[in-house]
Amino acid sequence: MNYYNTTEKRKRRDNLRKSIASRSVANTDKTKRNYSLRKEALNLAYDDSAQAKSSKMSAFSLTMLALGSIIGAGMFLGVGLTIQLAGPSIIIAYALMGILMYFNLSFLAELSLLDPEKGSFQTYAAKAFGPGAGFVIGWLYWISGILVMSSEATAAGIFSAVWLPGIPLWAFMLIYSVALTMVNLSDPRGFGKLESDLAIVKIIALAGFILIAIVLVFLPLFGTAPGWRNITNTPFLPHGLSGFAGSLLLVFYAYSGTSVVGLAITESDNPGRTVPKVVLATSGLVTSFYVISVLLLLLLHPWTTYNASTSPYVSSLLPYRISAVQTLMNFVILTATLSAMSASMYGTSRMLNALAQQGEAPRFFRQVSQKAVPRRALLFTNAFLIGIAFLSYIIPNKLYLLVTGASGLLSLVNVLTISLAHWRLRPKLVVNHPDHTSHVPGYPVSNLLVTLFFAGVFVSAFAIPDQRASFILGLSLIIITAGIYFVVRHTLKSNSQFPYHTPGQNHVPTSSLNTLHTLKHLAYKLRKHISKRLRP
Numbered sequence: 001m002n003y004y005n006t007t008e009k010r011k012r013r014d015n016l017r018k019s020i021a022s023r024s025v026a027n028t029d030k031t032k033r034n035y036s037l038r039k040e041a042l043n044l045a046y047d048d049s050a051q052a053k054s055s056k057m058s059a060f061s062l063t064m065l066a067l068g069s070i071i072g073a074g075m076f077l078g079v080g081l082t083i084q085l086a087g088p089s090i091i092i093a094y095a096l097m098g099i100l101m102y103f104n105l106s107f108l109a110e111l112s113l114l115d116p117e118k119g120s121f122q123t124y125a126a127k128a129f130g131p132g133a134g135f136v137i138g139w140l141y142w143i144s145g146i147l148v149m150s151s152e153a154t155a156a157g158i159f160s161a162v163w164l165p166g167i168p169l170w171a172f173m174l175i176y177s178v179a180l181t182m183v184n185l186s187d188p189r190g191f192g193k194l195e196s197d198l199a200i201v202k203i204i205a206l207a208g209f210i211l212i213a214i215v216l217v218f219l220p221l222f223g224t225a226p227g228w229r230n231i232t233n234t235p236f237l238p239h240g241l242s243g244f245a246g247s248l249l250l251v252f253y254a255y256s257g258t259s260v261v262g263l264a265i266t267e268s269d270n271p272g273r274t275v276p277k278v279v280l281a282t283s284g285l286v287t288s289f290y291v292i293s294v295l296l297l298l299l300l301h302p303w304t305t306y307n308a309s310t311s312p313y314v315s316s317l318l319p320y321r322i323s324a325v326q327t328l329m330n331f332v333i334l335t336a337t338l339s340a341m342s343a344s345m346y347g348t349s350r351m352l353n354a355l356a357q358q359g360e361a362p363r364f365f366r367q368v369s370q371k372a373v374p375r376r377a378l379l380f381t382n383a384f385l386i387g388i389a390f391l392s393y394i395i396p397n398k399l400y401l402l403v404t405g406a407s408g409l410l411s412l413v414n415v416l417t418i419s420l421a422h423w424r425l426r427p428k429l430v431v432n433h434p435d436h437t438s439h440v441p442g443y444p445v446s447n448l449l450v451t452l453f454f455a456g457v458f459v460s461a462f463a464i465p466d467q468r469a470s471f472i473l474g475l476s477l478i479i480i481t482a483g484i485y486f487v488v489r490h491t492l493k494s495n496s497q498f499p500y501h502t503p504g505q506n507h508v509p510t511s512s513l514n515t516l517h518t519l520k521h522l523a524y525k526l527r528k529h530i531s532k533r534l535r536p
Contacts, residue, residue: 062278064199071202075254076333077155080308086247087238087303093251098287101255106440107422109275114429128421135485138355145348147407150388152341159334177385184345198339205332206289213296222320246464248457253408349378405470412458423447
């Protein structure tokens with residue numbers, strides 16, 4: 001009996017030891033498994049955050065993106081038209097429009113900092129004046145973007161014809177449209193780098209032209225230096241105030257493109273520190289280059305020698321027979337035009353994607369790639385360039401002025417909306433940001449002055465006979481877009497997935513929030529969830 005009891009005790013003791021050992025092994029395996037999962041979660045969070053951070057645009061890239069979207073055919077080709085209309089007074093027009101561009105960009109930047117939104121000014125219009133305004137402004141920006149791309153593609157074809165005169169305009173437009181579509185299908189970081197490189201080329205070209213022109217104007221290296229006589233020997237307002245007013249729409253078009261900055265702010269790195277620098281650098285650089293280069297164009301030759309058939313930056317050098325410089329300048333101008341066209345593709349496709357996310361465009365355009373590129377919206381938008389290319393076959397001589405004027409009018413509507421939305425929304429938004437310091441001087445008087453001036457430019461377009469067709473086209477597009485909203489407004493309200501929210505109202509964050517912040521938050525939640533569920 002004692003032996004039996006001893007044997008049973010020994011067996012129970014051995015079984016207990018085996019059980020403890022097996023539990024220890026299981027706990028060790030579970031601990032290793034938990035550690036592995038935690039490590040995987042940490043790696044996932046690091047990779048997501050690193051990937052999101054790597055796709056962000058720096059202040060330099062964002063500035064170059066703004067310069068790339070602004071400096072294009074509107075300056076390199078359109079300046080010939082503006083000089084024809086205003087004569088020497090065009091210098092005042094470019095300086096004045098540069099100041100107004102600074103205020104407009106400041107309005108948009110401050111709204112984007114106080115209330116980051118993926119739809120940018122389109123969303124602010126809806127918050128300030130209702131969903132109808134947001135719908136109309138968003139779709140007008142999309143239509144205007146197509147017209148901008150068309151004008152840039154037309155200008156690129158004109159520049160390319162200098163080397164290959166036998167190729168028709170529509171063929172150049174198709175080639176460039178397909179090539180830039182492939183570029184825009186890349187990730188935002190790659191796109192930003194490309195725009196930075198192309199914008200640097202533009203700046204170098206303008207700086208190089210300014211240096212060469214200064215030498216030609218004031219130093220008698222190629223004969224007699226003209227000096228200041230081409231300006232002093234002619235009336236400052238050869239066509240009166242009407243000619244000056246008629247040039248303002250085309251000058252404004254040369255400055256348009258700043259809206260893309262508002263769309264790209266959510267993809268910038270540290271917007272609070274980056275955006276104010278971008279506003280100042282962009283407006284200062286563009287205005288300086290425009291005013292100085294136009295002044296030198298007027299000093300090189302009389303204002304009556306310039307037209308829109310060739311770029312004044314090339315034709316002004318022809319009498320000096322500097323063939324290498326002329327060829328290089330034409331190439332740089334072509335590059336600048338393609339850069340502006342690419343930047344327009346970026347902003348227009350993202351606007352269509354934002355409209356789809358808000359339920360104001362077909363759901364088909366909501367999808368984005370793993371690199372956050374709205375491919376469907378991009379391809380659908382660029383498909384309209386085929387129709388514009390066909391139009392260039394019918395009216396090749398009038399196409400540029402037509403699409404430029406119409407696009408300028410639609411861009412004017414966007415600018416007016418930005419100014420008024422900033423005036424109405426800023427007091428409510430600042431309440432939630434007590435530490436915010438204003439980046440817009442003169443508020444709210446500056447809003448009133450900018451609004452009145454641009455409204456006057458809009459109305460004056462009808463008074464110019466050459467711009468009347470563009471005015472009718474632009475106004476028709478505005479009326480048609482507003483009419484479509486009133487027809488489908490009930491459907492839009494029922495299908496909207498992202499309703500507009502008034503400032504200060506609590507609402508659920510959407511995809512318009514900063515991408516990097518969202519990924520970091522999700523990674524943190526994932527680590528916390530795994531640690532809690534798999535803790536030994």
